[in-house]
Amino acid sequence: MEMSERLQTDDHDNIDQEVEALFSQWREDRKKLAARRQVEQYLEMKRLREQIGDVFDLEDF
Secondary structure: OOHHHHHHHHHHHHHHHHHHHHHHHHHHHHHHHHHHHHHHHHHHHHHHHHHHHHHHHHHOO
């Protein structure tokens, strides 16, 4: 293998490693965003349930 071919192969390997690292970070970020979204949905549902409960409590009077 010539020197220029070896350099191209090394560059290709480095690019593959960088791409994999970026995708790994992207997947991790997506998981964090999904978890955050679930917590926000839970808190919103909890808030709505409390509001609905307050409305039903007021109607009992």
